[in-house]
Each structure stands twice: as structure tokens, then as C-alpha cells.
Amino acid sequence: MTLSPKFDQNTLAGFAAILLWSTTIAVVRSLSEQVGGLTTAVSVYLIGGVFCLFRLGWRGGIPKSFRRLPLRYLFGCGALFVFYMLVLYLAVGTAKSRQQVLEVGLMNYLWPALTIIFSLFILNKKAGPLLIPGALLAVAGIVFVIGQEVSISWISITENFAGNPVAYSFGILAAVSWALYSNLTRRWAEGSGGAVELFIPATGAILLTLRFFTPEAGSWTLRAGLEAVFLGIVTVAAYILWDRAMRKGDVVLVAAFSYLTPLFSTVVSCLYLGIVPGVSLWIGCAMIMVGSILSWLSISDKEPSRKI
Numbered sequence: 001m002t003l004s005p006k007f008d009q010n011t012l013a014g015f016a017a018i019l020l021w022s023t024t025i026a027v028v029r030s031l032s033e034q035v036g037g038l039t040t041a042v043s044v045y046l047i048g049g050v051f052c053l054f055r056l057g058w059r060g061g062i063p064k065s066f067r068r069l070p071l072r073y074l075f076g077c078g079a080l081f082v083f084y085m086l087v088l089y090l091a092v093g094t095a096k097s098r099q100q101v102l103e104v105g106l107m108n109y110l111w112p113a114l115t116i117i118f119s120l121f122i123l124n125k126k127a128g129p130l131l132i133p134g135a136l137l138a139v140a141g142i143v144f145v146i147g148q149e150v151s152i153s154w155i156s157i158t159e160n161f162a163g164n165p166v167a168y169s170f171g172i173l174a175a176v177s178w179a180l181y182s183n184l185t186r187r188w189a190e191g192s193g194g195a196v197e198l199f200i201p202a203t204g205a206i207l208l209t210l211r212f213f214t215p216e217a218g219s220w221t222l223r224a225g226l227e228a229v230f231l232g233i234v235t236v237a238a239y240i241l242w243d244r245a246m247r248k249g250d251v252v253l254v255a256a257f258s259y260l261t262p263l264f265s266t267v268v269s270c271l272y273l274g275i276v277p278g279v280s281l282w283i284g285c286a287m288i289m290v291g292s293i294l295s296w297l298s299i300s301d302k303e304p305s306r307k308i
Contacts, residue, residue, distance in 0.1 A: 008249065008250075010245055010247075010249035011245060011249035011250045011253055011254055012249075013242075013244045013245045013249060014241065014244075014245025014246070014250075014254030014257070014258075015254065015257055016238075016241050017237075017239070017241035017245065018257060018258055018260065018261050018264070019264060020234050020237055020241070021238050021261060022261055022264030022265040022267075023234065023265075024231055024234055024235065024238075025266075025268065026265070026268050026271075027227050027230060027231055028040060028044075030227060030272070031043075031224055031227045031228060031231065034218055034219065034224045035216070035219070035220060036217065037089075037092060037093065037216070038089065038093065038207070038210065039216050039218055040231075041089055041207050042204065042207045042208050042210075043228040043231075043232070044231040044232050045085070045200055045203045045204030045207055045232075046204040046208060046232075047228055047231075047232025047233075048200045048201075048204065048232040048236040049200050049202075049204040049205070050201070051232060051233060052198070052200050053201055055197055055236075056198075068192060068193075069189065069195055070188050070189060070192060072188050073184070073185065073188035073189040073192070074195055076184060076188065077181055077184055077185050077189070077195075077199075078202065080177050080178075080180055080181040080184070081181055081196075081199040082199065082203050082206060083173075083177050084178045084181060085203045085206075085207070086203075086207075087170045087171075087174045087177065088108060088171075088174040089210075090167075090170045091104045091107070091167050091171040091173075091174055092105075093214075094164065094166050095167045096163075096164055099156065099160065100160050100164060100167060100168075102146055103168070104167050104168060104170070104171040105146065105171070106142065106143065106146055106157070106171075107168055107171030107172050107175060108174045108178075109139075109142050109146075109262055110139065110172070110175040111176075111178040111258070112138070112258035112261075113135040113138065113259075113295070114175055114176060114179035115178075115182050115251070115255040116135065116255045116295055116299060117131075117135075117179075118179050118180060118183045119183055119251055119255070119299065122180075122183040122184065122187055123183055123187060123251060126300050127298055128298040128299070128300070129298070130294040130295070130297055130298035131295060133291075134290075134292070134293070134294025134296075136291070137287050137288075137290055137291030137294065138259040138287065138288050138290075138291025138292050138294075139291070140287055140291070141263075141283075141284040141285070141286070141288035141289075141290075141291055142262050142263075142284065142288060144280045144283050144284030144287060145262045145263050145266050145280070145284035145285070145288070146262060146266075182246045182251065182255070183246075183251065185243060185247055186246050186247060186251050189247050190247050190248065192247075194243040194244065194247060195243075196239045196240050196243045197236075197240070199239075200235070200236060252295075252299045253296055256292040256293070256295045256296035257292060259288050259292040260288055260289070260292065262288075263288055
């Protein structure tokens with residue numbers, strides 16, 4: 001088993017994407033309180049989409065940029081990208097309380113573990129005995145971190161799931177779709193460029209269509225506008241970096257590092273929103289870090305199969 005990490009620029013791009021995503025959670029909460037959750041998503045992806053289209057035009061035009069992309073990546077991963085954003089919004093939108101919103105978010109945070117598990121089948125990786133305990137420890141750490149805001153337990157999750165199975169199912173579908181997207185991007189587009197600059201405006205257009213049928217109360221201010229622009233630019237940068245990491249970097253190492261996303265976002269939220277972190281944050285931090293390391297150590301490439 002190879003234990004040396006692949007810290008090249010592509011893998012580091014994935015780390016940077018995770019750190020960028022972690023800075024957005026608190027800003028998303030702030031903007032959502034001002035203009036509404038769906039309006040926030042629409043504004044972020046429309047602003048990001050416009051930025052993407054300008055970037056594509058600057059590089060030589062949209063048709064030229066995607067002419068050589070594998071069709072299965074362009075349409076398959078593109079559909080998974082848009083589907084992930086859609087079901088994630090539906091998961092949050094159909095949650096009936098703040099408790100359910102956080103628990104649905106916990107369902108979504110299963111994607112790092114699923115990304116590692118799916119790599120066994122899609123990327124021909126081999127799992128060691130540390131995978132299960134490492135993944136369980138990391139997920140338990142995520143529960144501790146999210147528990148900063150409300151008390152989350154297995155009982156509350158099962159009861160709320162039974163009372164609102166649609167929202168929790170959407171949360172699980174979000175995790176599955178993003179894990180599939182990350183692995184299939186590597187398998188289908190490893191030797192080609194990415195198409196995130198097309199996926200983001202497509203997502204913005206679909207969310208805008210939903211917004212027309214979902215009225216929301218809210219008002220725009222200078223602060224809200226600046227937050228929307230910040231989120232749009234950071235979101236584009238993060239997805240471009242993530243796509244690069246999935247195509248060319250160490251997928252398993254980046255996925256293991258992704259377990260730290262809720263921890264980083266919670267720390268940033270505490271700073272931005274003036275929340276005092278509790279002991280559970282640091283307990284969760286230790287659990288996530290140990291679980292992430294164990295998960296990464298458990299995965300290696302399979303030996304080349306013998307030709308028959």
C-alpha cells in the first residue's frame with residue numbers, strides 16, 4: 001500500500017476548494033436571512049454563471065472550449081452537477097425546522113465518505129481494514145461539529161426522517177450525486193479540460209426557473225449585494241479548483257480532507273456571526289482529523305490485473 005501523499009498542484013487545488021467552500025457557509029446564512037434561501041442560490045449561481053461565460057469568452061469562445069470534451073463527461077457529469085444543486089436546495093427547502101435543516105445538511109456531508117467508497121468501484125481502488133472505522137469516526141466528528149448549534153442524535157434523526165422522509169431523502173441523494181460526480185469526473189475527463197464554466201450557468205438558469213414559481217420575502221441592501229458577488233466569485237473558483245483536483249489530483253486524499261469542511265465552515269461561521277464555539281467543536285475536530293487520516297490510509301491502488 002502506497003502511503004506517500006500526492007501533494008501536487010492538482011491535489012492542492014482540491015484543498016483550496018474546500019477552504020473556499022468553508023468561507024461561504026456563514027455568508028450564505030447572512031444573505032439568506034436578508035433575501036431568502038432560494039433567492040440566495042439563484043443570485044449566487046447567476047452571478048457565478050455570468051463570470052463563467054465571460055471567462056469562457058475571454059479564452060476563445062464556448063464552442064471551442066467544449067469541442068474536445070468527452071460527451072459522457074459533458075452530459076453525464078453535467079447532469080449530476082445540476083442535480084446535486086437542485087436536490088440540495090429541495091432538501092433544505094422541504095425541511096420543516098432548523099433542526100431538520102441541520103440534520104439534512106448532515107445527510108449531505110456523507111459525500112466525502114461516499115466519494116471514497118465509490119472510488120473502490122469506479123476508480124479501481126483497494127480498501128484496507130481502516131476504511132470503515134475511519135469513515136465512521138469522521139462522520140461522528142461531523143455530528144459533534146454540527147451539534148454546535150442544536151442537539152443532534154440518532155433518535156432525532158430517525159424521528160424526523162419518519163416525519164419528513166422527502167427532505168432527508170433529498171439530502172442523501174445530494175451526497176450520492178456529488179460523490180458520483182467527483183469520481184466520474186476523474187474517470188471520464190482525466191485527460192481533458194473541465195466544463196464547470198458551463199455547469200454553473202446551467203444550474204443558475206434552472207434555479208431561476210424555480211424561483212419564478214416560489215415567491216420569497218426579502219429585501220436587497222448594499223451588504224446583500226456585496227455578499228452575493230462574493231459568493232458568486234468564490235463559488236466559481238471553488239468548483240473550478242475541485243474539478244481540476246478530481247480530474248488530475250489525488251481523489252482519495254482530497255476526499256479524506258473534505259471531512260474537515262463542516263469543521264472549517266463552523267469555525268468561520270463562529271467568527272463571522274459572533275458565535276462562541278463549545279467543547280463539542282474541538283472534540284469533533286479531533287474525531288474528524290483522525291477519521292480522515294484513517295480513511296486515507298485505508299485506500300490504495302489495486303495491482304494491475306493479469307491479462308488472460
